[in-house]
Amino acid sequence: MPKYVLWGTYCDDVLEKRAPYRQAHLDGLAKQKESGVLITIGPTKDITKVFGIYEAEDEATVRQLIENDPYWQNGIWTEYSIKEWIQAF
Structure with missing residues (x-):
């Protein structure tokens, strides 16, 4: 199954703005991880x-997961890109 890399950008004042949506966001990610579609995801230190890695049937599936996430729907993530990734090792 293909793998996809997510790169996205957070809004300004993310720590304050994400608070109302954080638990729903984490719960959704946990479900994706349990299902096997989400390999890993997390913020850069700053x-x-x-950054995330997904394993899915196609790019549309990954886009749907991202766009249904509370962080995307509420402007915590402000933009994103997805690239199909070839894992060499």
Whole structure:
């Protein structure tokens, strides 16, 4: 199954703005991880970018997961890109 890399950007004042949506966001990610579609995800140390790796049937599936996430729907993630990834090792 193909793998996809997510790079996204967080809004300004992310630590304050994410608070109302954080638990729903984490719960959704946990479900994705349990299902096997989410390999890993997390912010950069400076909390300006988010990086993730997904394993899914197609890019549309990954886009749907991202766009249904409370962080995307509430402007915590402000933009994202997805690239299909070839894992060499």
